[in-house]
Structure formats: structure tokens, C-alpha cells
Amino acid sequence: xxxxxxxxxxxxxxxxxxxxxxxxxxxxxxxxxxxxxxxxxxxxxxxxxxxxxxxxxxxxxxxxxxxxxxxxxxxxxxxxxxxxxxxxxxxxxxxxxxxxxxxxxxxxxxxxxxxxxxxxxxxxxxxxxxxxxxxxxxxxxxxxxxxxxxxxxxxxxxxxxxxxxxxxxxxxxxxxxxxxxxxxxxxxxxxxxxxxxxxxxxxxxxxxxxxxxxxxxxxxxxxxxxxxxxxxxxxxxxxxxxxxxxxxxxxxxxxxxxxxxxxxxxxxxxxxxxxxxxxxxxxxxxxxxxxxx
Amino acid sequence: xxxxxxxxxxxxxxxxxxxxxxxxxxxxxxxxxxxxxxxxxxxxxxxxxxxxxxxxxxxxxxxxxxxxxxxxxxxxxxxxxxxxxxxxxxxxxxxxxxxxxxxxxxxxxxxxxxxxxxxxxxxxxxxxxxxxxxxxxxxxxxxxxxxxxxxxxxxxxxxxxxxxxxxxxxxxxxxxxxxxxxxxxxxxxxxxxxxxxxxxxxxxxxxxxxxxxxxxxxxxxxxxxxxxxxxxxxxxxxxxxxxxxxxxxxxxxxxxxxxxxxxxxxxxxxxxxxxxxxxxxxxxxxxxxxxxxxxxxxxxxxxxxxxxxxxxxxxxxxxxxxxxxxxxxxxxxxxxxxxxxxxxxxxxxxx
Amino acid sequence: xxxxxxxxxxxxxxxxxxxxxxxxxxxxxxxxxxxxxxxxxxxxxxxxxxxxxxxxxxxxxxxxxxxxxxxxxxxxxxxxxxxxxxxxxxxxxxxxxxxxxxxxxxxxxxxxxxxxxxxxxxxxxxxxxxxxxxxxxxxxxxxxxxxxxxxxxxxxxxxxxxxxxxxxxxxxxxxxxxxxxxxxxxxxxxxxxxxxxxxxxxxxxxxxxxxxxxxxxxxxxxxxxxxxxxxxxxxxxxxxxxxxxxxxxxxxxxxxxxxxxxxxxxxxxxxxxxxxxxxxxxxxxxxxxxxxxxxxx
Numbered sequence: 001x002x003x004x005x006x007x008x009x010x011x012x013x014x015x016x017x018x019x020x021x022x023x024x025x026x027x028x029x030x031x032x033x034x035x036x037x038x039x040x041x042x043x044x045x046x047x048x049x050x051x052x053x054x055x056x057x058x059x060x061x062x063x064x065x066x067x068x069x070x071x072x073x074x075x076x077x078x079x080x081x082x083x084x085x086x087x088x089x090x091x092x093x094x095x096x097x098x099x100x101x102x103x104x105x106x107x108x109x110x111x112x113x114x115x116x117x118x119x120x121x122x123x124x125x126x127x128x129x130x131x132x133x134x135x136x137x138x139x140x141x142x143x144x145x146x147x148x149x150x151x152x153x154x155x156x157x158x159x160x161x162x163x164x165x166x167x168x169x170x171x172x173x174x175x176x177x178x179x180x181x182x183x184x185x186x187x188x189x190x191x192x193x194x195x196x197x198x199x200x201x202x203x204x205x206x207x208x209x210x211x212x213x214x215x216x217x218x219x220x221x222x223x224x225x226x227x228x229x230x231x232x233x234x235x236x237x238x239x240x241x242x243x244x245x246x247x248x249x250x251x252x253x254x255x256x257x258x259x260x261x262x263x264x265x266x267x268x269x270x271x272x273x274x275x276x277x278x279x280x281x282x283x284x285x286x287x288x289x290x291x292x293x
Numbered sequence: 294x295x296x297x298x299x300x301x302x303x304x305x306x307x308x309x310x311x312x313x314x315x316x317x318x319x320x321x322x323x324x325x326x327x328x329x330x331x332x333x334x335x336x337x338x339x340x341x342x343x344x345x346x347x348x349x350x351x352x353x354x355x356x357x358x359x360x361x362x363x364x365x366x367x368x369x370x371x372x373x374x375x376x377x378x379x380x381x382x383x384x385x386x387x388x389x390x391x392x393x394x395x396x397x398x399x400x401x402x403x404x405x406x407x408x409x410x411x412x413x414x415x416x417x418x419x420x421x422x423x424x425x426x427x428x429x430x431x432x433x434x435x436x437x438x439x440x441x442x443x444x445x446x447x448x449x450x451x452x453x454x455x456x457x458x459x460x461x462x463x464x465x466x467x468x469x470x471x472x473x474x475x476x477x478x479x480x481x482x483x484x485x486x487x488x489x490x491x492x493x494x495x496x497x498x499x500x501x502x503x504x505x506x507x508x509x510x511x512x513x514x515x516x517x518x519x520x521x522x523x524x525x526x527x528x529x530x531x532x533x534x535x536x537x538x539x540x541x542x543x544x545x546x547x548x549x550x551x552x553x554x555x556x557x558x559x560x561x562x563x564x565x566x567x568x569x570x571x572x573x574x575x576x577x578x579x580x581x582x583x584x585x586x587x588x589x590x591x592x593x594x595x596x597x598x599x600x601x602x603x604x605x606x607x608x609x610x611x612x613x614x615x616x617x618x619x620x621x622x623x624x625x626x627x628x629x630x631x632x633x634x635x636x637x638x639x640x641x642x643x644x
Numbered sequence: 645x646x647x648x649x650x651x652x653x654x655x656x657x658x659x660x661x662x663x664x665x666x667x668x669x670x671x672x673x674x675x676x677x678x679x680x681x682x683x684x685x686x687x688x689x690x691x692x693x694x695x696x697x698x699x700x701x702x703x704x705x706x707x708x709x710x711x712x713x714x715x716x717x718x719x720x721x722x723x724x725x726x727x728x729x730x731x732x733x734x735x736x737x738x739x740x741x742x743x744x745x746x747x748x749x750x751x752x753x754x755x756x757x758x759x760x761x762x763x764x765x766x767x768x769x770x771x772x773x774x775x776x777x778x779x780x781x782x783x784x785x786x787x788x789x790x791x792x793x794x795x796x797x798x799x800x801x802x803x804x805x806x807x808x809x810x811x812x813x814x815x816x817x818x819x820x821x822x823x824x825x826x827x828x829x830x831x832x833x834x835x836x837x838x839x840x841x842x843x844x845x846x847x848x849x850x851x852x853x854x855x856x857x858x859x860x861x862x863x864x865x866x867x868x869x870x871x872x873x874x875x876x877x878x879x880x881x882x883x884x885x886x887x888x889x890x891x892x893x894x895x896x897x898x899x900x901x902x903x904x905x906x907x908x909x910x911x912x913x914x915x916x917x918x919x920x921x922x923x924x925x926x927x928x929x930x931x932x933x934x935x936x937x938x939x940x941x
Contacts, residue, residue: 048511048512048513049480049481049510050480061814063810063813063814087816087818088816089816090813090814090815091815091816092816093815093816095814096814096815097811097814099807099811101807104807104808105808105810105811106808106811107808107825107826108808109829109830110825110826115808118812118815118817118825119815119816122812122815122816122817122821123816157367167811171815186366186367186537187366187537187539187581187582188366188581190581190585191581191584191585194584194585212510212511213511213585214511214587215585215586215587215588215589215590216585218585218587218589219585219589219590238590239590242590242591243591252512253511253512254587255515256511256512256514256515256516257511257515257540257587258514258515258518258538258540258541258543259540259543259586259587259588259591260539260567260579260582260583267519270512270516270519
């Protein structure tokens with residue numbers, strides 16, 4: 001699937017397994033997930049709540065310990081890393097993460113500047129230099145300098161999310177994982193943030209864009225991976241996935257999204273797809289994943 | 294790309310202040326028509342703390358089985374208008390002018406008690422975050438029977454029976470099981486269905502859905518939208534759909550109000566407003582929507598190659614992209630006559 | 645923070661009362677007009693020019709004793725609060741971060757301290773360490789510390805699960821960094837509330853211990869001791885306990901007011917409260933209409 005073989009992939013996930021809980025409560029969150037992200041590539045991950053999108057991101061960030069499989073970041077295998085190794089890796093800022101809700105991911109008592117330059121301060125960059133770099137990245141997400149002294153609560157939703165993106169950028173990462181970055185925004189702000197992501201992509205940054213909003217994923221991603229019940233059921237070029245979905249779940253997903261010019265796929269069709277997915281679930285009897293309930 | 298998107302945004306821009314209201318919509322009718330279940334006339338909402346007007350005159354009328362959509366960015370006054378209709382404005386806000394009639398009754402002078410009688414049995418609402426509107430320590434079923442016992446005076450047994458019917462009517466797969474479950478055991482989509490079941494339990498004529506599908510996954514959103522369309526078809530429920538997603542409004546509504554900063558800038562049938570917008574702001578909203586709308590990335594005319602052979606039908610609706618004037622799919626009856634003739638009691642017969 | 649506290653009327657009153665008490669504690673013994681320990685033949689005398697608040701049952705000048713006693717009383721309660729803070733709050737915060745074993749241990753110790761009978765423990769420790777105010781206050785401080793432990797642990801738990809802490813963790817922040825940068829600021833206000841409250845409690849405890857003869861030895865005056873001896877002669881001077889009681893009450897009230905003020909101005913809710921009050925005040929000041937914006941939520 002990878003179309004760029006001459007450079008080392010930024011992220012390589014192979015046969016990833018993640019389980020939550022212990023013994024009888026043990027539930028499978030991810031199963032056999034394989035995903036490669038090349039430098040400068042944007043991969044969209046779509047799927048609904050509980051499909052394992054966020055778990056995938058958290059495993060890559062070391063917040064969740066996989067029960068099987070391998071994860072490599074820029075050629076470095078990180079699966080068995082200790083706490084110290086993880087901290088060292090994170091301090092280098094190779095992988096950054098942008099949360100869905102910037103109101104909760106920015107400390108409400110710290111000014112924009114403090115939050116923005118925090119990764120640099122952690123790395124030990126002197127404050128003056130960190131501030132200068134922070135300013136530069138704030139300009140890159142099209143925010144004015146006078147926001148630096150404000151608190152997150154005084155900003156609009158769109159401004160906050162841009163601050164969060166700038167914060168991810170200051171560490172000069174190789175890969176940014178964005179978890180539903182535009183879901184909490186209204187359409188004007190959504191367009192603004194997505195435009196910034198496109199610029200980053202064009203500047204050669206590798207992005208993983210997790211979302212359930214097909215339109216924004218289709219607009220930004222080169223490739224799309226579809227997660228369903230903890231497994232990647234389909235990966236392919238964005239246009240193909242949107243226009244010629246192969247797996248019934250992807251078809252249901254595309255068919256469910258209402259659009260302005262075309263009504264969403266007919267109800268009978270959706271119901272047929274749902275029924276087929278149910279059958280598939282029952283067939284996989286050995287899976288300990290109960291249907292979402 | 295085919296399809297007729299709205300006029301290019303850079304064509305004639307009418308003055309911002311001009312409010313475009315379709316002549317066909319009788320907003321100035323002195324007496325709301327008998328058929329209107331909800332008539333909102335020139336409602337203004339004032340913030341009493343700083344003495345500022347927040348909503349500057351909203352008017353619309355809703356007949357049984359009709360669906361009206363309110364769109365606009367956050368802070369445009371959509372939600373406040375709905376709260377005014379439900380009589381649940383925040384303490385420091387008040388309706389300062391205009392009138393609201395629910396089923397022919399002016400709600401201006403209602404006492405707390407009369408309000409209680411009116412809510413749930415005539416007008417009802419569902420909101421964005423279903424989990425916060427349900428009590429986590431009670432079984433969801435008992436929260437529906439509560440409505441039935443208080444509003445309809447049903448006995449314990451009858452209420453349970455009816456609640457399970459309602460859960461089935463909102464298409465929950467295993468209503469008997471869901472009845473005895475708690476909030477934490479159900480997914481967001483299921484909770485929204487439970488909430489809708491509770492909202493329609495006392496047979497209201499109007500349901501206000503304020504961003505009711507915003508927090509849900511697309512597949513679940515589609516199911517909820519189907520459900521709402523279904524309810525309106527079967528029991529003639531009139532809906533007010535508040536959303537910032539134009540596509541949701543396009544799919545469900547007959548009429549659209551576009552609000553900006555407390556003002557209605559455009560109001561008319563969905564086809565006119567969303568496909569031939571006249572106000573610059575409406576156009577802006579549409580442009581913003583389309584910039585990352587799914588439609589932009591769909592290779593429009595060629596229907597998606599149906600994957601393996603088991604596909605029941607290619608998504609036929611895609612092929613109709615060219616006919617922008619009729620965005621609704623065929624199974625949603627649009628003629629008011631048909632809808633009004635549907636019997637409200639049909640729901641009782643469901644399973 | 646300080647400026648915001650002073651912005652509230654309750655905050656100003658609290659700060660006023662507490663600084664007056666602090667002044668008393670610092671200057672009291674110097675200001676005392678007479679020797680607080682000297683006895684005179686005129687016992688249980690009413691107020692006069694030479695004895696502003698009269699004399700006690702041994703003929704000692706009550707006013708001088710009050711001033712002399714203020715230092716011991718204030719120092720005692722502050723000591724209680726500080727010991728409780730160190731013994732309670734630090735493990736409370738760390739219990740969230742230092743792993744399961746530490747968490748289990750500290751929780752059990754806190755439970756044990758709550759279960760210990762206060763007086764028995766106090767008597768036992770004074771028997772062990774000798775009877776003196778610092779020893780007694782150490783005991784009280786340790787016994788009050790579970791309050792700080794619980795308050796700080798609860799506040800830390802809430803912050804530790806927040807996304808901004810996770811974001812800092814993803815950026816490579818160490819536990820020390822997370823605590824200093826994100827946790828401390830959020831945990832401080834509830835701790836400050838508990839601290840102010842404990843200072844109030846400390847006063848009552850110092851007083852009641854003196855009442856029981858633990859901590860301060862009889863000739864040395866404290867507010868609680870004065871109250872105790874005055875109560876013994878209620879039949880002769882019914883008004884006498886009012887003055888030390890009023891001082892104790894004023895201090896406790898001041899502390900509680902301060903605690904309330906801290907709670908009101910700290911955190912997101914506090915900021916909104918202060919801002920909305922300011923906005924309302926500004927509106928009352930000027931009759932000009934404010935610019936109409938569209939914000940409704």
C-alpha cells in the first residue's frame with residue numbers, strides 16, 4: 001500500500017493488539033492493526049465511537065500498552081519501551097497529539113503563551129528562545145500575537161484549536177496525530193483549521209487525522225483507513241474509499257453522511273447494510289467483542 | 294462535478310441588513326392559522342443584566358407534520374429561540390416583545406402550572422448531550438414511565454407496557470432489555486433514542502431537536518434522522534430542527550430559517566434557501582459547508598461501483614445529484630396533505 | 645489571587661480581621677500595660693482606668709493577659725495548620741503519582757488517624773514528649789492532617805485525569821513538572837480553604853486543650869485559658885468570658901471568611917464570578933449602552 005518506499009516510514013504499526021481490562025472483563029480494543037505512514041503523508045482514520053480510533057492513537061503515544069504487535073516511530077521500535085525511554089522519546093517531540101476539545105486540553109489557568117511553549121520548556125529550551133519560537137508558530141496558524149497573554153477561556157473555539165495545533169508544531173515533530181480536531185467546531189472554524197492542516201501537509205508534515213466526519217477527512221487525507229470494531233477493514237486512497245467503498249461498513253458510513261446536494265443513501269439500503277454487518281458479527285463468534293451496547 | 298451549487302458567492306450581494314423572507318410564508322398573519330401547532334411572531338429576547346437585545350425578532354409558523362430548520366453559527370440565537378418557545382430561558386433573559394402560540398394558546402401569560410401541563414403533552418424537546426438529560430441512577434425505562442404516569446395517568450403495568458412500545462417505536466433493537474438498563478450501559482445513539490421516546494411519550498404535537506444529532510456518529514445520526522422523519526410521517530409530529538450542519542437540515546426540513554447575531558436573515562422553503570440562497574450570509578454558510586462537505590469529494594454522476602456483488606443497490610440517491618432542486622429522497626413524503634392525513638394513533642399500533 | 649481576594653468585600657473584611665489579630669500577636673506582649681502574671685489584692689474587680697477589663701480571680705490584669713496570650717494562641721493555631729498542611733497535603737498529592745503501594749499505605753494511615761481517639765492520643769504524646777504547646781500542637785496537627793490529605797488528593801485526582809496534564813505528559817513532562825506546572829495551581833485553592841478553616845479550628849483546639857490543662861501550663865495566659873478561668877467565676881462576673889470569646893470568634897470568623905473568599909475567586913468559576921460582578925458594577929457606573937455583540941452562550 002505504501003507508495004513511497006525510498007524513505008523510512010514515520011510510523012509503522014504491525015499486527016497491533018490492544019486489550020482493556022483483566023481476566024473475564026478483558027475486552028479487545030484493537031486486533032491485527034497494520035498501518036504505515038510515510039513522511040509527508042496524511043492518513044485519515046475513520047470509524048465510529050468505540051471502533052478503536054483513539055486507542056490506536058494512545059498506543060502510538062505510549063499511553064496504552066499493547067498486548068501484541070509492533071510499533072515503530074521513525075525506524076525506532078518502541079513497543080517494549082520503559083517509562084524512562086518513553087519520556088526521553090516524548091521530550092524529543094517526535095510525535096505530537098492534538099485533542100478533540102481544546103478547552104479541556106489547554107490548562108485553563110495558563111496563558112496561551114505558557115501552554116504554547118510548554119513542550120519547549122520541558123525540553124529545556126531557554127524561555128526567551130522558546131517564546132520567540134512560540135510566536136513564529138502562532139503566526140503559522142494565523143493567530144495574532146496579542147492572544148499570547150490571554151487565557152483559553154477568553155478565546156473562541158476555533159482560536160483555541162489553532163493554539164493546540166501550534167503547540168503541537170513548536171516541538172517540530174515528525175508526525176502529528178489529530179483526534180477529531182474539528183468535531184467541536186462550527187463550519188467557519190472547521191474550514192480555518194482544516195486549511196491549516198492542508199498547509200502542514202503540503203509543507204511535508206506527516207499527519208494522522210482521526211475523525212468521523214468524512215468530508216473533512218476526504219479533504220485532507222491522502223489515504224484513509226477504516227476502523228470497525230477494532231480492526232482495519234479497508235485502507236486505500238481517499239478518493240477510492242469515498243467513491244468506491246468495498247467493505248459494507250464503509251458503504252454504510254459513506255451512505256449515512258448527509259450532504260447538501262444529495263440526500264444520504266436511501267434508508268432501505270442503510271438497513272440492508274446494517275443487517276449484513278450484524279451477520280458478520282455473529283459469524284465472528286470467537287471474537288470477545290460484543291456488539292456496541 | 295455536476296449539480297447546481299448555489300450561485301457563485303461573488304455574484305450580486307444584497308445589502309446585509311436586508312432580511313429576505315419568502316413572501317409565501319405568512320409571518321404577518323394577524324391570527325395564527327388554526328392549523329398551526331406553533332406560531333412564533335416577532336419574538337425578541339432581552340438580556341436583563343446588561344439590557345441588550347439578543348434575539349431581534351424571529352417569526353415562523355409550524356403546521357402538523359411540518360419540519361422547520363434553524364441554522365446559523367454558534368451564538369446566533371438559535372438555541373435561545375427554542376428555549377423561549379419551551380419557556381426555559383435562563384433567568385436573566387426574557388422575551389421582551391412578540392408572541393408565541395402553542396396549539397393556539399398564547400404562552401405569554403402561562404403560570405408555572407399551565408406550563409407543566411403544556412410541556413411534554415403538547416411540546417417537547419431533545420438536546421445535544423442525551424446522557425446529561427437522563428438520571429444515571431434510574432433505569433431508563435422508569436424515566437419514560439414517569440412521563441406516562443404523570444402526564445397520561447397510566448397505571449404501573451400499563452405504563453411499562455407503553456414504555457416498551459415506545460422504545461420499540463424508536464427502533465431500539467431489544468426494548469425489553471433496554472427498559473431495565475442504566476444510562477452507562479447504553480451508547481450515545483441509544484440514549485438519544487431513549488430521550489426521543491421519553492419526549493414523544495405523552496404524544497406531543499411539536500418536538501424541538503436542538504443539535505440532537507451533532508454529537509453522534511454519522512451512521513447513528515442517519516438512524517436518528519430516519520427516526521425523526523418516520524415519526525413525522527407516522528404521527529404527524531411537527532419538528533423544529535436546530536443544527537449547524539446544513540446537510541442535516543437539507544435532508545429533514547421543509548422550511549429553513551437562517552439566523553445571524555439574533556436576526557433572521559433568510560427564511561423560506563428549503564429548496565429556495567439552501568439551493569438558491571439570496572442573502573450573502575446564507576451563501577457564506579453554504580460555501581463554508583461545501584468547502585469540506587463530502588459532496589465535494591464524491592465523483593458525482595458515476596454511481597460508486599458497488600463493491601462485491603452482494604450490494605443490494607447502488608446508492609441511487611447519488612445519481613440524483615444533478616437535480617439539486619429536489620434534494621430529498623423519495624421515501625420522505627413532502628406533500629403536507631399526505632402528512633396531515635396520517636393518523637396520530639398509528640404509533641399505538643406499532644408492535 | 646491576592647488582588648482578586650481583596651476585590652471581594654468578604655475578602656477585605658477577612659484580611660482586615662486577620663491582620664489585626666496578627667498585629668496583636670506580634671505587638672501584644674509589648675503593649676501589655678501591666679505584668680500579666682503579677683497578682684494584686686483586688687480580685688475579680690470590674691473595669692476601671694487602671695484595669696481596662698478588670699482583674700481575674702487572682703487579681704491579675706485581664707487586658708494585659710489577653711494581649712500577652714495572643715502570641716501563644718495565634719502561634720499555636722498557625723502551627724497546627726502548618727503541620728497538618730505538610731503532613732497531609734504533600735502525601736495527598738503524591739498518593740496519586742507514586743504508585744499503588746504508596747497510595748494504599750497513605751490511605752490506610754489517613755483512615756487510622758481519623759479513627760484515633762483525639763484526647764487519648766494527645767495525652768499519650770504529651771506523656772511521651774513532655775507537656776508543652778509545640779508538642780500538643782504537633783499532635784493536633786497530625787490528627788487534623790487527614791483533612792488535608794483528602795482535600796489535596798481529591799483535587800489532584802481531578803486534575804491528573806484532565807487532558808492538559810495528559811498533553812504535558814505527551815510532551816515529555818516528568819511527574820515533578822506536571823505537579824509544579826498544572827497540579828499545584830489547581831490544588832492550592834482547596835488547600836488554602838482547608839488551611840484557613842484549620843487555623844480557625846486550631847484556635848478552638850488550643851483553647852480547649854488549655855481548658856484541659858494540656859499544652860500550656862497555668863500561669864502562662866492564652867485566650868482559651870482566660871476563657872476557662874473566667875467561666876469558673878461566671879457568678880461574679882457574668883460578662884467576663886465575652887471578651888476572650890469574642891476574640892476567638894472573630895479570628896475563626898475571619899479565617900472562614902478568608903476561606904470562602906479564596907474559594908470564590910479561585911479557578912474558572914471564581915474568575916467568572918469576579919468578572920460578572922465587575923461587569924455589573926461597571927454597568928451601574930455608566931449609563932452608556934454597551935456595544936451589542938451576538939454572544940449568547
